[in-house]
Amino acid sequence: MEGILSTAMEAQLLSVIESKIDEAVAKRSSPDPWANMATREEICERFNIKDTQTIKNWEGKGLKRCVSPYVDTKTIVYDKREVAKFLGYDNW
CATH class of the missing domain: 1.10.10 (Arc Repressor Mutant, subunit A)
Incomplete structure (x- = not known):
């Protein structure tokens, strides 16, 4: 079965998810x-x-x-x- 999203869309979605995770980690590790x-x-x-x-x-x-x-x-x-x-x- 083929993927639901195109390869380009998967890459774009993955990029957005990674940036959101990086933002959350940065907020979590910022000083109190x-x-x-x-x-x-x-x-x-x-x-x-x-x-x-x-x-x-x-x-x-x-x-x-x-x-x-x-x-x-x-x-x-x-x-x-x-x-x-x-x-x-x-x-x-």
């Missing part, structure tokens, strides 16, 4: 976007700050908090790079 996030407590610990209220005060002076993709979470997170830049550091 939350790896660069820190909570108020983590920021306080990293920079030896005694009270999380200080971080809240920084928000009033321009530090931006990140919105969590999880609807029911109350945890506030910040981009580590933005915190370091806000404080005048080159790196976290």
